[in-house]
Amino acid sequence: MIHLSVSxxxxxxxxxxxxxxxxxxxxxxxxEREASFNKNRKSxxxxxxxxxxxxxxxxxxxxxxxxxxxxxxxxxxxxxxLSYLKNIASPAxxxxxxxxxxxxxxxxxxxxxxxxxWSTRMNALYRxxxxxxxxxxxxxxxxxxxKISKEERFQLLKIYSLFQPDLFTEKLKQLQDGYxxxxxxxxxxxxxxxxxxxxxxxxxxxxxxxxxxxxxxxxVRRNAPYVDKLKHLxxxxxxEIRIRAxxxxxxxxxxxxxxxxxPFVSSDVWExxxxxxxxxxxxxxxxxxxxLEQLLQDENWWVRSQAAETIAEARQGGERLQQFIQxxxxxxxxxxxxxxxxxxxxxR
Amino acid sequence: MGKxxxxxxxMGEREVKQYFETWLETIIRSRxxxxxxxxxxxxxxxxxxxQEHHVQDHVxxxxxxxxxxxxxxxxxxxxxxxxxxxLQNSAVEAKAFLNRIFSILKEEQSHPxxxxxxxxxxxxNDVTFxxxxxKNKQRLADxxxxxxxxxxxxxxxxxxxxxxxxSIIEHNEIFRQVLEITLNQLDLPHFxxxxxxxxxxxxxxxxDHYKTGQLHLILMNDxxxxxxxxxxxxxxxxxxxxKKFIIYMMSERNYEGAMLNAYEGGVDxxxxxxxxxxxxxAKIKRTFARFWL
Numbered sequence: 001m002i003h004l005s006v007s008x009x010x011x012x013x014x015x016x017x018x019x020x021x022x023x024x025x026x027x028x029x030x031x032e033r034e035a036s037f038n039k040n041r042k043s044x045x046x047x048x049x050x051x052x053x054x055x056x057x058x059x060x061x062x063x064x065x066x067x068x069x070x071x072x073x074x075x076x077x078x079x080x081x082l083s084y085l086k087n088i089a090s091p092a093x094x095x096x097x098x099x100x101x102x103x104x105x106x107x108x109x110x111x112x113x114x115x116x117x118w119s120t121r122m123n124a125l126y127r128x129x130x131x132x133x134x135x136x137x138x139x140x141x142x143x144x145x146x147k148i149s150k151e152e153r154f155q156l157l158k159i160y161s162l163f164q165p166d167l168f169t170e171k172l173k174q175l176q177d178g179y180x181x182x183x184x185x186x187x188x189x190x191x192x193x194x195x196x197x198x199x200x201x202x203x204x205x206x207x208x209x210x211x212x213x214x215x216x217x218x219x220v221r222r223n224a225p226y227v228d229k230l231k232h233l234x235x236x237x238x239x240e241i242r243i244r245a246x247x248x249x250x251x252x253x254x255x256x257x258x259x260x261x262x263p264f265v266s267s268d269v270w271e272x273x274x275x276x277x278x279x280x281x282x283x284x285x286x287x288x289x290x291x292l293e294q295l296l297q298d299e300n301w302w303v304r305s306q307a308a309e310t311i312a313e314a315r316q317g318g319e320r321l322q323q324f325i326q327x328x329x330x331x332x333x334x335x336x337x338x339x340x341x342x343x344x345x346x347x348r
Numbered sequence: 349m350g351k352x353x354x355x356x357x358x359m360g361e362r363e364v365k366q367y368f369e370t371w372l373e374t375i376i377r378s379r380x381x382x383x384x385x386x387x388x389x390x391x392x393x394x395x396x397x398x399q400e401h402h403v404q405d406h407v408x409x410x411x412x413x414x415x416x417x418x419x420x421x422x423x424x425x426x427x428x429x430x431x432x433x434x435l436q437n438s439a440v441e442a443k444a445f446l447n448r449i450f451s452i453l454k455e456e457q458s459h460p461x462x463x464x465x466x467x468x469x470x471x472x473n474d475v476t477f478x479x480x481x482x483k484n485k486q487r488l489a490d491x492x493x494x495x496x497x498x499x500x501x502x503x504x505x506x507x508x509x510x511x512x513x514x515s516i517i518e519h520n521e522i523f524r525q526v527l528e529i530t531l532n533q534l535d536l537p538h539f540x541x542x543x544x545x546x547x548x549x550x551x552x553x554x555x556d557h558y559k560t561g562q563l564h565l566i567l568m569n570d571x572x573x574x575x576x577x578x579x580x581x582x583x584x585x586x587x588x589x590x591k592k593f594i595i596y597m598m599s600e601r602n603y604e605g606a607m608l609n610a611y612e613g614g615v616d617x618x619x620x621x622x623x624x625x626x627x628x629x630a631k632i633k634r635t636f637a638r639f640w641l
C-alpha cells in the first residue's frame with residue numbers, strides 16, 4: 001500500500017493549480033492579443049478600403065493613412081489587394097500594388113521569410129508572387145540554400161518564373177523530375193508567351209512530365225501560334241504526346257489544314273481516332289462526312305459515339321444520320337446513330 | 349376611279365389625332381421614337397381650283413404609293429399640307445425617305461410638282477397634336493425657302509431620363525464596393541442607376557426590390573452564400589415579366605460548359621473573373637444603347 005502524506009498531496013495540488021493558473025493566464029493573454037490583432041485589422045479595413053477604392057478607381061490622391069503601421073495592417077492590405085487581384089484584370093492596378101508592396105510591405109515579408117514557422121514563410125512566398133514584389137528576389141534566392149520544404153521550393157520556382165525567366169529555365173532543367181505534371185502546369189501557365197514558345201522550341205530537352213504539361217498548358221492558353229507547335233508533335237513517336245497534341249488542337253479550335261489529321265482516322269490507337277472525330281467538328285460536314293462515316297463504324301464504342309455526335313451537331317447532320325440508318329449494315333453503328341438522334345431530339 | 353378610291357382612304361387631321369395620342373403614350377414604354385414628316389407643295393397651286401385639286405390628288409397618290417404599310421399618310425384640312433407618321437423610325441430614316449421621293453419627283457416630267465418638307469422626331473410625350481401641326485406649318489410657311497428644302501424640328505427629341513434598378517450581388521465586400529463605384533461613375537445617356545448591393549442570394553430574393561415592372565440590371569456572382577447565382581437566375585427567369593431583367597453573371601469558371609449552362613439558363617452576359625472594369629462598362633453601355641432606336 002502506498003502511503004502519501006497530506007502535506008505532499010497538498011503541495012502537488014497547489015503546484016498543479018499553479019500550472020493550470022499560468023496556462024489559463026497564457027491562454028487569456030493570447031486570446032486578448034488575437035482579439036486586439038483582429039480589431040486592428042478590421043479598423044484598417046474600415047478606414048482604408050474606401051481610400052484604396054478612391055485612390056485606385058476614382059483617381060484620388062494617395063493618402064499616408066494607407067501605409068501599414070503594424071502586422072494587422074499588413075493582413076488587412078493583403079485582404080484588399082487579393083480582392084482586387086482575384087476579381088479585376090487591370091495592368092495599372094497591378095502596377096500600383098507592385099509599387100506599393102515593394103515600398104511598404106517589403107520589410108514585413110523579408111522578416112517573414114526568415115521566420116522559423118513554415119506557414120509564415122509560405123504565406124510570404126505566396127504574397128511575393130501575388131503582389132509582384134521583385135525587390136525581394138535576392139532574399140528569396142538566399143533562402144534557397146537553407147533547408148526548406150518541397151512546397152517552398154516550388155513557390156520559389158513560381159517567383160523566378162515571374163521575375164527572372166532565365167533563372168527559372170535553369171532551375172527547371174535541374175529539377176526535371178521533381179514535380180508532378182499538374183505542378184508543372186501551374187508553373188507554365190504563368191509564363192509570358194515568348195518564354196512559353198521558347199520552352200516549346202526546346203521540347204525534346206524536357207522530361208515527359210514537363211512535355212505533357214507544356215501541351216496541356218498550350219491548350220488552356222488557347223493562342224493561335226501554339227497550333228503550329230502542336231501540329232509538329234503529331235508525328236512524335238510517343239502516342240500519348242500525339243493524343244495530347246490532338247486534344248490541344250481540338251480545344252484551341254483552329255483547324256486550317258485538315259489533311260494532316262486524316263491519317264488518324266485509320267490509326268491503330270483508338271484515342272487518336274477519337275480525337276480525329278472530335279477535331280472534324282471544326283470542319284464542314286460535307287468535306288468530312290466520308291471519314292466520319294468510317295469512324296461511326298469503328299470497333300471502339302467511344303469513337304463511334306464521338307463520330308455520331310460530330311455528325312449530329314453539324315447542320316443537316318441529323319438528315320445524314322437518318323440516311324445512314326437506312327442503308328448501313330453495321331448494326332452497332334446504326335444503333336449509335338439512332339441513339340444520338342434520339343438524344344438530339346430530346347435536348348430540343 | 350382608282351385615284352379617287354385612293355384619295356378617299358386618306359385620313360384627315362381629326363382622325364389621325366386619335367391614333368397619334370395613343371402612339372404618343374407608347375413612345376416611352378416601348379423606347380421607340382415616332383417621326384413625323386410634313387410636306388408642302390411649293391408650286392403649281394396657283395391655278396384654277398380644278399388645277400389645284402388635280403395637283404393635290406397627284407401628290408396624295410404619289411405619296412401613298414411610296415409609303416410602307418406601317419406608315420400613316422394624312423392630309424391637313426388646308427389641302428396643301430400632307431403629313432406622314434413613321435412608326436419605329438428615327439429622323440435618319442425619314443430623311444432618307446424624303447431624299448428618295450424628292451429625287452423621283454425631280455425627274456418626273458409629266459406632272460412637275462415641287463415640294464418642301466419638315467421632319468420632327470418625337471422621343472417624349474410632351475407634345476400635343478395641335479402643337480406639332482402648328483410648329484411644322486410655321487416652319488414651312490417661309491416663302492423664301494426653296495423647293496426640296498428639308499427642315500428639322502428638334503423640340504421633341506429629348507428623351508426622358510429612365511431610372512434603372514441595379515442590384516449588385518457579390519460576396520466579397522471590397523469588390524462589391526468597387527462595382528458600386530464603377531456603376532455610379534458610368535455615364536449612360538437617358539438612363540440613371542438606382543443601385544442596391546447584396547452580399548448573398550437569399551437577401552436579394554427576400555427583398556421585394558425586384559418585384560416591380562421597372563427595368564432591372566442584375567450583376568451577380570455565380571457562387572454566393574445561402575442562394576447561389578443560378579438559383580436567383582431561375583427565380584427571375586420564371587417570373588412573368590422576366591424580360592425586364594438584364595442579367596450579368598460573373599464567374600471564375602472559364603470553361604465552355606459553365607458558360608453554356610449560364611447562357612441556356614438565361615444570363616445576358618457571362619463575365620470571367622478577373623475582368624477589366626472598362627470591359628464591364630463597355631458591355632453595359634452597349635446593352636443600354638440598344639434600348640432606344
